[in-house]
Amino acid sequence: MKNFSTRLLAWFDDHGRKDLPWQKDKSPYRVWVSEIMLQQTQVTTVIPYFERFMATFPRVDILAEATQDEVLHQWTGLGYYARARNLHATAKRIVNEYNGEFPHTPQELEALPGIGRSTAAAIIAICTGQRAAILDGNVKRVLARVFGVEGWPGQSATLKQLWDHAEALTPSDRVADYTQAIMDLGAVICVRSRPSCDRCPFQNDCHAFATQSIKEYPGKKPKKEKPVRSTTMLVIECDGNILLEQRKATGLWGGLWSFPESDEPETYLEAARLDHVQMEKLSAFRHTFTHFHLDIEAIHIKVKAASQTQASENLLWYDLEDPNNIGLTRPVTRILEALQSAPLLQ
């Protein structure tokens, strides 16, 4: 299609978003943090996290010097916690290897943890104005519909076609605006369900609109049955303090703090040299991940003096009145909320 970028930019000038928090001061640091937070996460969800993160870590060197617990604490609730670990690792590398300044080439950016092809391009385009093509969820949806690209974008053949379109369409002029514009079109007009085609600058050139097959694009991910796992979480309380265990550094909920899990509470307590005075089931619930369901049963256990329990690297007593700055899993925040709004056992 001719004039794609010109027409998109004309639309952007009238209708694009220009007041998002990360558009105020488009420094590489702020743009980078926003791009990482926005991976697989919606704008409205990100905004409060971004504001809080910037207030706590206003510069890359400050982020680099923070502890991982502090970074994960800021990330609690955002999900995909490897993003936070990679963000922290990259901050350290920016300080140590690049003297605190972000590199300006896609190759160097992509070599940093958590920055892939699209995120590198976004940083390049938005911060330097160098030509670089992005391909995020918005762009995939727009291009799949306009050009009738079939198949699920998770498949490499489909993904390649989308990248080819993205590269071909990205202009040399006004790349920063173009990058924002193509995302805005996807976020504001070409939304997933019930898109506003009558307000779209490409209505007359859109394959999906012309063939009345908008729902077919982009192709859907093949659905798979989610397996169900189950666990028992031990909410061990002593004097208003809750025992938490740090999860291993990688994998699911990596680096976050959660309740000890055991199907045999008595055995666990014995091993930890804890004497319980009361034990009561809390309500069971289901926590659903991308790829499986986790049925969680929580047991509230009150114990006598905790001094017996050795404090170790990956164990801490979490004071409900004076919480640590650490990353917590969703079930922990959920259960602690429930506990505090309806305190049991006095």
Place this chain on the structure above:
DNA sequence: AACGCGGGGTC
């Protein structure tokens, strides 16, 4: 090339 990785918004 396929899978692991969260939590929340939307319909």
Place this chain on the structure above:
DNA sequence: GACCCAGCGTT
């Protein structure tokens, strides 16, 4: 409940 979101790293 199904589906998906400003994707990337690992295998």
